[in-house]
Amino acid sequence: MTSKRTDRESTVDGRPLEPRARLRAAFAMAPEALLTQVFSGEQLEELDRRLDLEPAVLQSRSDIERLPGADRLELLITGWGCPVLDEALLERLPALRYVVHSAGSVKPFVTDALWERGIRVSSQAAANAVPVAEYTVAMIVLANKGVFAMARRAQRGEPDPDIRTALADAGNYGKTVGVIGASQIGSLALRMLAAYDLRLLVADPTLDDAGAAALGAQLVPLDVLMRESDVVSVHAPSLPETHGLIGADELHAMRPGATLINTSRAELIDQDALLQVAATGRISAILDLVQPGESGRALARLDNVVVTPHLAGSVGVELHRLGAGVLDEVDRVADGAALRFPIDARNLAHSA
Template sequence: MLTKPHALVVMSRPSFEAHFDRSRLQRLAEIVTLDDLSWTDELDTPSARARLARAEVLLTSWGAPELTDERLAAAPNLKAVLHCAGSVRGLVSEELWRRGIQVTSAADANAVPVAEYTLAAIIFAGKKVPFLAVDKQRAYGGWGSVTGYGDLSNFERSVGVVGFSRIGRRVVEMLKVLSGTTCLVADPYADPEEVERAGAKLVDLEEMLPQVHVLTVHAPELPETHHLIGAEQLAKLPNAATVINTARGSLVDSAALAAECAAGRLFAILDVTDPEPLPADSPLRRLGQVMITPHIAGSLGSEIGRLTDHTLDELSRWTSRQPLQAEITAEHWALGLSA
């Protein structure tokens, strides 16, 4: 009988309780060997270091301390880090790949609710639902009485997807439910044939901007993507277009977006902002043309169970030496695809 590898769960207590109900904790114990105390939120006390020294695989999530060189040096048997959430930035570094440690994340599973949120935002943007709902200054007298919001329609619209990431790809595929929608993708690393198979056309960002009624952002956060959508790009969008951001706040120039929305020219649905949260006096907070949600697009509540199941499936593959399906390589890391 093969010996089960020794595992340690490293995350905050709220994360542990959200990820592991009784059935999922039982499944984990069937796959790996756990200490009597299988969970920790720190790696620096003597007891935690003793467990870390035995660990062959770490299951991490929100609240896990950074795996610094010093902590990795205290884990001589470590072979894999399986992250039960999305981004591993702030948790791992290139040192893991130098040590030959495999890294996976549940970003594919976390992409599901983000893409679902984005699809809902796109549909609401077509009818300008969030903005009409808070407009207390108008008295609606029936059909045709709403003005200043553009064409309230989800038919024969054009949607621009910036970043053919795991989320961007899902959004493209989901947009097939909207009859007559044209989908354009801007991503310098995307394969035109893959984009076409998903149901969109690959174009340059500058070519895309004047054509779209909705612009949704799904690029990674990198130095070169800072303010990827800035004043110049926003100015090229048609009147009454809506900007949706569920990626990272820094991808969009907040001041430039606020200026366009204050002028009544553009609308925005933002689940992420820069900074986050926004200052109390940010103009984006008080504009009727802007809807802001508190970073809720990703997995919450029962959705977290999907992340755990994804990770336990990956753990089963790892222990049985099958190919991993969600491995993050050094190349992915360099391109920001782990974010």
């Protein structure tokens, strides 16, 4: 994604000019250990060559407030745990022009003061969407194949079933998969699923028939999607109006033997209602996160529920994809080009 370039030099009549001045920049994230998790050693070296980097990682408001030369910072590379960039803090950063976020949502730290000052912001939400979509597709394929139920039988020491009879309805050919939310992740998952022999449905109030068709899916109301899908995968943003989006009525409408997958926020699903329905064995669930409390623990104990510790997003070496995206944005800034993944303040309230 990025090129190996040193400080840029240009020539006039074959004579080299002075290298372009490097932007004064700093990392703002917490804890400091995130730096070497998101960025490989090579990526950090590249950033150090391309930017005039403050050596300290800014982990708190006081770190920024006390930083000598904070008034000269032009670019912040932010990450999880970045201090809230409100009006008071931005007074210490009068030269700030760019915020390049190394993770997904910028909602935890951006404020109106950023937009009012004309500061340009980008995010690596698109890069973080890749592993979530990959996880989703993998879970859909495995769920339709009956893998989780068969694995539990083996764990209990039960004899192998006659798969021609015990799994007569298993498999992916011709199955219906419903995706709730044509977000970056939902859209990418649909594009990946287009490679399979599946019927794809999508429910999203912001999408039209043409947009759904471009994703290889049919646009349907939520109730139709819940009723007709063998697997339902949730990718809607967490907004006040989407909390409890999947409630008792939606869960009871699902086909017997269907699977619910949630890699979005836990609050989109009525967890108590899901526990009641899943406990009957009528449907299965794959949940990348649950709300804390007894209902979450009870769900995890059910044989027909798989709970993972919020690992669908970037983990391990996948984090370096975020670092590569930051390098690309830094190159664009240095070249005076438009950001590849700019945040539009007008859409922020309706995004994840």
